[in-house]
Amino acid sequence: MPEGDTIHRLAREHARDFAGRTVRVSSPQGRFAAEARRLNGRRFMGAEAYGKHLFHHWRGGLVVHVHLGMAGWFYRYPRPAPPPRPTVRMRLATRDVTVDLIGPPTCELVSEEERREIVSRLGPDPLRRDFDPDVAWERLRRRDRPVGDALLDQRIVSGVGNIYRIEALFLTGIHPLRGTAALSRREWTRLWQTLRALMQRGVRTGRARTVDPSETPHPRAGGPAGGAGERPAGEAGERWSDDFYVYRRANCRRCGRRIVELPLSGRRMFVCPRCQRKRRAGRALDQGAGAVAPAP
DNA sequence: GGCTTATGCGCAG
DNA sequence: TGCGCCTAAGCCA
Numbered sequence: 001m002p003e004g005d006t007i008h009r010l011a012r013e014h015a016r017d018f019a020g021r022t023v024r025v026s027s028p029q030g031r032f033a034a035e036a037r038r039l040n041g042r043r044f045m046g047a048e049a050y051g052k053h054l055f056h057h058w059r060g061g062l063v064v065h066v067h068l069g070m071a072g073w074f075y076r077y078p079r080p081a082p083p084p085r086p087t088v089r090m091r092l093a094t095r096d097v098t099v100d101l102i103g104p105p106t107c108e109l110v111s112e113e114e115r116r117e118i119v120s121r122l123g124p125d126p127l128r129r130d131f132d133p134d135v136a137w138e139r140l141r142r143r144d145r146p147v148g149d150a151l152l153d154q155r156i157v158s159g160v161g162n163i164y165r166i167e168a169l170f171l172t173g174i175h176p177l178r179g180t181a182a183l184s185r186r187e188w189t190r191l192w193q194t195l196r197a198l199m200q201r202g203v204r205t206g207r208a209r210t211v212d213p214s215e216t217p218h219p220r221a222g223g224p225a226g227g228a229g230e231r232p233a234g235e236a237g238e239r240w241s242d243d244f245y246v247y248r249r250a251n252c253r254r255c256g257r258r259i260v261e262l263p264l265s266g267r268r269m270f271v272c273p274r275c276q277r278k279r280r281a282g283r284a285l286d287q288g289a290g291a292v293a294p295a296p
Numbered sequence: 297g298g299c300t301t302a303t304g305c306g307c308a309g
Numbered sequence: 310t311g312c313g314c315c316t317a318a319g320c321c322a
Contacts, residue, residue, distance in 0.1 A: 001303040052304075069304045071316040087316065103316035105305070154305085161303045208303065247303090266310080267304090 002068050004159020005202030007049040008127050010074055012203075014047035014056065017076075017097045024093045028084040035109040036090060038062070044092075051125045051158025055115055064090075065110045065118060072104035122158040126196035127203065133192045140180050140188065147183055147191075148176025149265045160195060162267045164202075166247045167210035168194045169271075175278040176269050177262075182280050209243040211253060217242065220256030225249055225270070246270040 002010075025039040043059040056064040066072075081098030084091050090101040101107060110118070123139060124131040139156045150156055151165040160168075169176050172191050174183070183191075202208050225248050245253045252259055252272035260271045 003303050006303080067304080069315060070302055071304090071314090073316080089315095105315050152304090163303050 001070050001161075002052065002073075003161030003164055003199070003202070003208065004049070004051050004125060004127055005164075005199040005208065007052050007054050007068070007159070008199075008203050009206055011047040011049035011054055013076065014044075014054075014092075014099065017099065018044035018056075018092060018094065019046050020044070021094050024091075026084075026091045026093075028086060028088040028091060032090050032107055035064075038109070039064070049125075050119050050128065051122050051154055052161070053118060053122070053158075061112050063110050063112060063115045065106060065108050065115065066101065066104055067106035069103075069105040073102050075100045075102065122154055123156040125158045126192065127159060127199050133189065136192065137185065137188055140183070144179045144181040146177045146264060147174060147180055148269055150180050151191075151195075152265050152267070157192075157195070159199065163208050163210070163244070163247050164195055164198055166270050167244055168198060170245045170276060171198075171210070173276055175276040176264055176271055178278055178280070184280060187280070207243070209241075210247075211243060211245060215254070217253045218251070218256035220251055221253045222249070222251040222256075225259065225261065245275075246272050 021044055022041060023039075023044045024041065025036045027033040027036040039058055039062065042062070045057040045059055048055045048057065052067060054066040054068075056066070058064070068074075077098045077100070079096055079098065081093065081100075084100055085102070087102050088100045089104060089107050092099045092101075124133060124135050126133075136157050140150055148165060148169060151160050151169070152162070154160075165176075168191055171194050172187065174187060174191065198210050242253070246259050247270055248268075249259050249270065251257065252275060255272065255274050257272055257274040260273055262269050262271070
C-alpha cells in the first residue's frame with residue numbers, strides 16, 4: 001500500500017533494470033494482453049514517478065500509466081523467475097530480471113499527451129526537483145477545510161498518503177482538524193519540509209519509518225492501537241513495529257498520552273491531543289515545535 | 297470459505 | 310458520504 005516514496009523508488013528500480021533494453025511484455029491475467037502485445041520486444045526508455053503515479057516510457061512515444069491504489073504491488077525476481085501467478089496484470093522481463101505487476105486499479109497504455117493531462121491534475125510532488133510549494137500553498141488557501149483532509153488531496157500535494165499525513169502533522173504539532181485558513185505560511189513551510197524529509201528518507205531506505213531512532217519512546221508509549229479491527233497487542237507482538245509516533249498506536253510515542261482516532265477523508269486519522277494543537281500556536285510554539293525529522 | 301483490513305481513488309447520489 | 314474496485318493476508322467459524 002504505497003505512498004509517493006515507494007513509487008519513486010520503483011521508478012528508479014525500473015529505470016535501472018530496464019532502461020535502454022528490449023523487454024518482453026506479457027499479461028498472464030489477460031486484462032493488459034492487447035497492450036502487452038504492442039509493447040513486447042520494444043525498447044524501454046525510462047521510468048518516472050509523479051506523486052503516486054508511475055509512468056513507463058517506451059520507444060515510439062508509448063507510455064504505460066500505473067497506479068497501485070491500495071492493493072497493487074510490483075514483485076521483482078532476479079532470474080530465473082517463477083511462473084507468473086494468474087493475477088499478474090503485466091510482466092516485464094529481460095534476461096536478467098523479471099518484474100510482475102499485481103492488483104493495480106490502473107495499468108493502461110496512454111499517449112504523451114494523456115500523460116501530461118494526468119500530471120496537470122496533480123499538485124506539486126515533494127520528491128521531484130521541479131516541485132513548487134507555493135503552488136500547493138495557493139491551492140491550500142482556496143478553500144477552508146481541515147488540514148488533515150487537504151493533505152490527502154492529490155491536487156494540492158501529490159504523493160502524500162495516510163501515514164505521511166498523520167506523522168507530518170504530528171511532527172509539526174498541528175492538529176489535523178485545524179482549518180487551512182488558520183494555518184500560517186510558516187507552518188505550511190515547515191509541514192512541506194517535514195513531508196519532504198520523511199518521504200526522501202522513505203525513498204532512501206525503502207521503508208516508511210518516521211521516528212528518529214535516537215529518540216527513546218516514552219515509558220507509557222506502549223504498543224499498537226487496540227479497538228475495532230485491531231489485533232490485540234499480545235498477538236501482534238511479533239509484527240508490531242515501532243516506526244511511528246502516532247500512526248496506529250494506542251499511546252503517543254513521545255509523551256505517552258492516549259492517541260485519539262478519528263475518521264478523516266474516509267481514512268483512519270491518529271492524533272496526540274497533547275502534542276498537536278487545534279488552534280494556531282503562539283510565536284514560541286510556532287518556532288519551537290516540530291523540527292524537520294533528521295536523517296537517521 | 298467468508299469477512300475484514302490495508303500506505304487509494306473515482307464515481308454516483 | 311458511501312460504494313465499488315484491485316489483491317493479499319489474517320482472523321473467524
